[in-house]
Amino acid sequence: MVEVAILGFGTVGSGVAEVIDQNQAEIRRDFPEGIHVKYILDLRDFPDSPYGDRVVHDINVILDDPEVQVVCETMGGKSPACEFSKAALERGKSVCTSNKELVDALGGQLAVIAAQHNCSYLFEASVGGGIPVLRPLRTSFSQEFITSVIGILNGTTNYILTKMEREGLDFATCLKEAQDNGFAERNPEADIEGYDPCRKIAILASLVTSGNVKYQQVPCEGITNIDTDDFVYAKQIHSHIKLLGVCTHDKESGKVYVRCAPYLVPKGHPLYGVADVYNGILVHGNMVGDLMFYGSGAGKLPTASAVVSDIVECCQNIGHNIDIGLKDTDAVLYDPMEWEDRYFVRIAKEDLVKATEAFGNEIQIVVNENKNDEFAFVTPKIREREFQEKIAKIPSFKKSIRLLTI
Template sequence: MRTRPLKVALLGCGVVGSEVARIMTTHADDLAARIGAPIELAGVAVRRPDKVRGGIDPALITTDATALVKRGDIDVVVEVIGGIEPARTLITTAFEHGASVVSANKALLAQDGATLYAAAEQHGQDLYYEAAVAGAIPLIRPLRESLAGDKINRVMGIVNGTTNFILDKMDSTGAGYQEALDEATALGYAEADPTADVEGFDAAAKAAILAGIAFHTRVRLDDVYREGMTEVTAADFASARQMGCTIKLLAICERAADGGSVTARVHPAMIPLSHPLASVREAYNAVFVEAEAAGRLMFYGPGAGGSPTASAVLGDIVAVCRNRLNEATGPGESAYTQLPVSPMGDVVTRYHISLDVADKPGVLAQVATVFAEHGVSIDTVRQQGKDGEASLVVVTHRAADAALSGTVEALRKLDTVRGVASIMRVEGE
């Protein structure tokens, strides 16, 4: 075993960073045996140097992250500060000064991963980011390496634990959205400002990363269609149960049937209770992959938290350090297909539409005519009426999203339609 340690610089020492430092210290001998050389924490860049950080030598603490990544003797820079800047500049500077990078920064990778990949390649360094998607779940490396010889057609998953916890509570207890969110906040699953989670921004960033890897093409955050789940109601869950379904916030990345384009989207959807994703409870994540040769695979586990995310970071550190000892690098960007990202209007799926209508003869015929005029075929209809008001639930066959949007726009113009209560896609069938 090589005796000179490989030096690791840590950018950020919050929930994840502090756990990375702890594991590096407490499992130092095991990590050295697995890598083939010891690793040493050479510096920790933080914003608040006066904060007590147990187990970390105060002499390692610095507020000058730029100087730390420029040192020249650093082998691996671990970036867990998040955000776009200064993270992007620090990462590219690390490459320029001879260090490989391990990152958990989903937002940056989704928005400008191409720049990071190009900088890593230019300077002959590694860029690993297992912790950026689904926490502890081994997902990025299987997609980049284990399935590199296969053709992936679809990736669909629950990639945000906060939203899954909220929807699971609404389903299992009958709670409303706000009540379930309050419980998630009290338990520490939701931030004080949960917007990034409940409006789907977090999941959209992860969808962009997954689509890019799965389909060997560049997919940016702006390419991902996004809907949040704040409008999901108890009535939606009641309708889902009548269909033998539940509701999940899903990230869905698909290759077109003709192979000529891809789509990436995040939105709430009904899925059958028989689907493996339907049984994912609490704050857990799961990703369902459909490949041509391997068939259907599911990856499941805790998708966030200090220890689970640190586990993924440490796995990357080990891989990068092994590469360094062997004077090699791991897989870089694979975007050779250069497939276009199709708009949401091209997506084909089923729909569940709930309408508030007048309770009088001829309403159903009018509604059915609108669906037919827009080329959307109806599968089932359920109607309940009382005191001159009625609820009409329509479930369609598969149709293009643009056709469904046109249908809904026309329905809103009918005098007999008082309102469109909800529209939800039906997936996983």
């Protein structure tokens, strides 16, 4: 029996304990020795919990116990999660985490420390909740050059956008409904402003390139500027509006383009039908082509299940480092201002001539019969720098949304 410790007994941490206990038979199918939770680190006591007698308040109890070989960090945030994870790795204890903030900020450093001490640092649950995508990227795609990863990586925003489109409700109403149904936090900023999916696409880009991509380097837009009229226009061009994380990797230059923003996803694209709280991640390999990962991107047990999958893999490799391909070096990023996209643009009707002068006669006009004072158009592919220069010449510019063309 391998002893493990859980750091943080919140939603995910308690779920990890539950999965290990309830699915012990399934765990033993691949790891006959079995896994046991010896300690739970938390500031609180849990006298009514069946795990209450395992709670400790001092990290050194865990660090100094040679029986503990795997540590599960589900605390969240960078500190003290980073210090505790680093200390465990330096003692040869593998660490598994769902903490995307820490993985994004310092994942490369912690992976290097793990390799130096013959243990592992795994974080399957940090992206996509229960969807197994990170492990396939480093195993099933080991022979592939991954050219792109595009994902709906946040269930909260996907739920809101789906409700707005299907029921014609405004953003504020759909956000409140998401909160009432437990799909959005009381403070939803990380979701609706795009910070959560931005961190996730940064992690995916880091794994694709084997170089660090920090979310602060990634252009990020949320969905707070999307309104019901945008969906009327989207219907005219047979598209759905989705908040996407986009990563494109160029084999010749080695550069990677990364962005998190709302996109118009055309009918027929694999991500077009991903609705409600579900996540979808489309990976393209240069030989295998497109592969789609779909499922619950959040929730107590789906996320905990992903953490436990990492625990099992670490237990199967005690004394050895699982190379996840992540190094403590920085990826080479494309200048986002030089990236080409097509744009959906809303302006006042009187500026049609100016739009044609700026973007040429190739623009595609899109009409919303409910908006007599405006119209929209779709540009040809254009660099963002050039787009910003041209759109500045149109005084009535209201907003733009990118079209997914990958």
